[in-house]
Every structure is written in structure tokens, then in C-alpha cells.
Amino acid sequence: MNKNIFVISDIELGQGDIFDDFKDETMLIDFINKISQEPGKNILILNGDTFDFLKMPYKDVFTHHITEDISLWKMQRIIDTYPNIFKALRYFISKRSNRIQFNVGNHDFDIMWPSVQNLIKKTLKENTKIVFAQEFNNQEIHIEHGHQVDYFHKMDMKKPFIKYKGKKLLNLPIGSVSIIKYFIELKKEFPYEESIYPRHQAFESFPTFKKRKQKIARNFILKGLLLNFIIGIGDPISNVPYINFIKHVFSHGLETLDGSKFMRKRFKNIIKLHPNKKVYIMGHMHITHHDIHPTQDHIQIVTDTWRHEFRIQKHDTISKLKNYAKIVYDNNKLISVDLLTFVP
Ligand SMILES: [Mn+2]
Secondary structure (H helix, E strand, O other): OEEEEEEEEOOOEOOOOOOOOOOOHHHHHHHHHHHHOOOOEEEEEEEOOOEOOOOOOEOOEOOOOOOHHHHHHHHHHHHHHOHHHHHHHHHHHHOOOOEEEEEOOOOOHHHHOHHHHHHHHHHOOOOOOEEEEOEEEOOOEEEEOOHHHOOOOOOOOOOOEEEEOOEEEEOOOHHHHHHHHHHHHHHHHOOOHHHEOOHHHHHHHOHHHHHHHHHHHHHHHHHHHHOHHHHOOOOHHHOOOHHHHHHHHHHHOOOOOOHHHHHHHHHHHHHHHOOOOOEEEEOOOOOOEEEEOOOOOOEEEEOOEOOOOEEEEOOEEEEOOOEEEEEEEEOOEEEEEEEEEOOO
């Protein structure tokens, strides 16, 4: 039997407010409907940051103390905001041999809570053909979101939850805390500029945006990093993993913005952990990349975002296209691996 694996990432569904960067609902529904028609067995891998819990306030307040109830409330908000997307997913999964895998990303660690998983399963009216995981692996393929090889957004997987003042909380990495407590202001004040990638080009083109970013960054470095041991006393979620900053500088120098510069090293780190695969796929960096590694014989793919994002072209910005990876098997034999642009 024919088997297709489809991979998309970084959809970032929110609750339809100014922090919600997803706009192309019809396009996503068309995509899901199109792959629902494919004959054979179809596996849809939503490779992380499917939902944007991170930039979503809980009842108008941003907090980095995320309980299961908060995540569940946010998940319900997302479902209520995009009922037709869940309807399309329900149609896809209703086909007998189809499967959906939700890989965790740094914007949706919240899907690790059992009640959030149950709500998604209930909404999709399916219990057994939906999987929640950190990564997808078979003999030839490795697929993960990519934050685990990003020193700012890497989660402590030995301790994904933490007890604090009698409550169980998501043990968020420093990258999440910095967004919730500091950089969310940038999104609020510059929603359009914040949707331009690559980031370093956006800062070059919009000086007031850059100035504001620098001010927030200074504030974060002073309070969030240097004075944190006073300000964050007793708060386990605000602990700064200084060692990760040192590791980042060793790997990438002082570069913090240009994803394409991190990419090689990140693939290298993933391959070290999962050697001898033929295909490695990541998201997270919001870039499009498809390459056959020159010395080792394997394919590296980065799928770009499905949020509404712009790129700079000459003196203007244009909307980025949506892409997806498609892997085809014929009777368990790997036939093709492609990175494609979705055309409705
Ligand atoms: Mn990400």
C-alpha cells in the first residue's frame, strides 16, 4: 500500500487577537482537504508550534506560571476561534487509515498536559489515531520541531513539570519566560514588523522597531538575567540556565537572530542524537531549506511557517508562501522526499 507522510510546522493558531499571527485559514483548510483525498495511508505530522499558547494571554493577563487549567482554557479558546480547521482535521482523521501526530514545539509545550490532549481528541472525535510526541522516528526518518537544539528554547525533558506553591506548572525554558515577561511588548507595539523574517533584516529596515527591541533586550538582560537571582527569588520557572548561554556563544558566537546561521550546527546536533537516518526534518527557524548533505548521504529539510509572515524584497515586504514536506512510501520502500509549496 502507498503511504504518504506530510509535514507542516509553525502554524501558531491563537485566539484571533493581536497576538495571533495566523491568518490564512482557507489555505490551511484547503491543504488538509487536499491531503485527505490522497489514496493510501496518510500521516499528517504537525511539527510543533501548531498552537501559539506562548503569545496568548490567560484572561487578559500574561503569566509564566502555566497550570494545566490555564493550558486547557487556552486550548478551548483556540478551538472556538478556528472551528473549521478542526472540522477539516476531523474529516482527515475520519478516513480509515489516516493518522495525525502532534509534535511538541516551544509555543505549545502545553499539549503535554493529558487534559489538553483529551480535549483535542474529543474535538477530533478520535481516540486512537492521534499521537502526541516530542518527535517522529522510523528507520529512515527523524522529524522534530527543533527547539531542543536551540539553547534558549530547550526544555528540560527530565523535568517538564515543576511543583511550586502547591501547584504543578510547565517548566518553561528561559526563551519562553523572556517572551512572556519582556518581548511580548514588542509584538503588541509592532505586530506587523514582528511578522517579518528574517529578523535581522526586519530590524535593519525598521529602525524604530529595532530601537524598541534593543530597549526591551537591555531590560531583559538586566532584570531577567543579571538581577534575576534577586527579583526571581524562589521562582523556579525564572531560573536562568547560564550554562546554556555559554553553550550558545561557543556554537554561534553572539548571533541570536539569523536562523540560517544556526541551521548547520543544529542539524549536526540532531544527527549526533539520531545517527544514520536518511531524512532529517525541522521547523522552528521560519526558513525554507532543502538540501542533500554534501559529504554524508542524507536529506535536510526545514519547513517554513504557516503563520502570516512577510519577507523583505527590495524595498517592500511580501507575504511568504506556505510549504510542506511530502514523503512517499510504496510497500515500505522510501520512494521520494520533497519540500513543496502549497498551491490551492
Ligand atoms: Mn518554535
